[in-house]
Amino acid sequence: MEIDRKAEYKSEYFAGEMFATAGASLAHNRLASSTILEIGRQLGEGPCEIFGSGMRVAVPDTGLYTYPDASVCCGGPKLLDGHMDTLLNPTLIVEVLSRSTEAYDQGKKFKHYRTTPTLREYVLIGSESIGVELRTLQSDGDWLLKFADHLEDVVELQSIGCRLVPAHLYRRVEFNEA
Numbered sequence: 001m002e003i004d005r006k007a008e009y010k011s012e013y014f015a016g017e018m019f020a021t022a023g024a025s026l027a028h029n030r031l032a033s034s035t036i037l038e039i040g041r042q043l044g045e046g047p048c049e050i051f052g053s054g055m056r057v058a059v060p061d062t063g064l065y066t067y068p069d070a071s072v073c074c075g076g077p078k079l080l081d082g083h084m085d086t087l088l089n090p091t092l093i094v095e096v097l098s099r100s101t102e103a104y105d106q107g108k109k110f111k112h113y114r115t116t117p118t119l120r121e122y123v124l125i126g127s128e129s130i131g132v133e134l135r136t137l138q139s140d141g142d143w144l145l146k147f148a149d150h151l152e153d154v155v156e157l158q159s160i161g162c163r164l165v166p167a168h169l170y171r172r173v174e175f176n177e178a
Contacts, residue, residue, distance in 0.1 A: 024096070024098065025098065025127065027127045027128075027173045027174070027175065028069075028096045028098055028127045030172050030173050031069075031096045031125050031127055031169055031170070031173060032052070032053065032069040032070060032094075032096050034168065034169045034170075034171070034172070035069070035070055035094055035096075035123075035125065035164065035169055036050055036052055036070050038162075038164060038165075038168055038169065039070065039072065039094075039157070039160070039162050039164070042161070042162040042163070043072070043160065043162065046161070047074050047075055047076075048072050048073065048074040048075075048091065048160045048161075049072065049073060049074075049076075049077065050070055050071070050072045051070065051071050051072070051073075051077075051087065052069070052070060053067050053068065053069050053070070054067070055067070055071060055085065055086075055087050056085055056086045056087065057071055057086070057087045057088075057090055057093065058080055058086045058087070058088055059112045059113060059115060059116055060088065060116075061115040061116070062112045062115055064109075064112040064113075065086065066109065066112075068090075068093045068094060068095055069094050069095055069096045069125075070093070070094035071087055071090040071092065071093050071094070072090065072091050072092040072093075072159075072160050073087060073089050073090055073091055073118070074091045074159075074160065075089075077089065088118075089116075089118040090116060090118060090119055091118055091119065091120050091121070091159050091160060092119070092120065092121045092122070092123065092157060092159055092160055093113055093119065093121075093122050093123070094123045094124075094125065095109070095122075095123070095124050095125070096124075096125045096127055097124055097125065097126050097127055097128075098127055098128075099128070105124060106124060106133075110122060110135065114137075114143065119137065120136065120137050120158075120159035121134060121135065121136050121137070121157055121158070121159045121160075122134075122135040122143075123135075123155070123157070123164070125169065127173075128175060129149075129175060130149055130150065130151060130166055130170055131147065131148070131149045131166075132147070132148040132149075132153070132155050132164060132166055132169070133145065133146070133147055133148075134146045134147075134148070134155050134157070136158065136159075148164075148166055149166075150166065151165075151166050151167040151170065152165075152166075152167060153165070153166055
């Protein structure tokens with residue numbers, strides 16, 4: 001982890017190996033920024049706080065260290081150590097999908113994330129077409145999957161008391177940018 005902190009680029013870390021992450025497209029960056037702005041505006045001065053992709057998230061049970069596009073924690077951040085750069089208690093995690101990460105974000109990465117005791121919702125946002133996928137932890141431990149693939153749909157983020165409207169997220173995105 002010390003190597004990652006000193007590196008000039010971001011890497012994910014798992015099982016003793018570091019994996020460099022590639023730069024993101026214009027569409028990806030616009031979607032991540034719009035999502036952070038929308039959620040941040042709705043959270044206001046409440047008990048939850050949103051972080052961008054510069055905040056590393058640790059999954060202690062599996063050993064994954066990753067940089068989601070956005071993460072929200074409620075009740076104050078719990079951090080790994082004195083460096084103040086690794087979040088341990090995300091309530092919600094957002095990943096903007098790209099061709100190269102889509103299968104991993106939907107599959108193996110979610111398998112890691114769902115072992116995080118504080119995680120209640122996982123949001124995946126398509127960068128090549130309109131699509132917001134919401135996975136919500138249910139009281140019985142199962143995850144409920146919902147899709148929003150129209151601009152007028154509304155995605156209710158119950159864990160943080162916010163909502164996402166694809167029309168707001170995609171307003172500046174042109175799909176040939178992805």
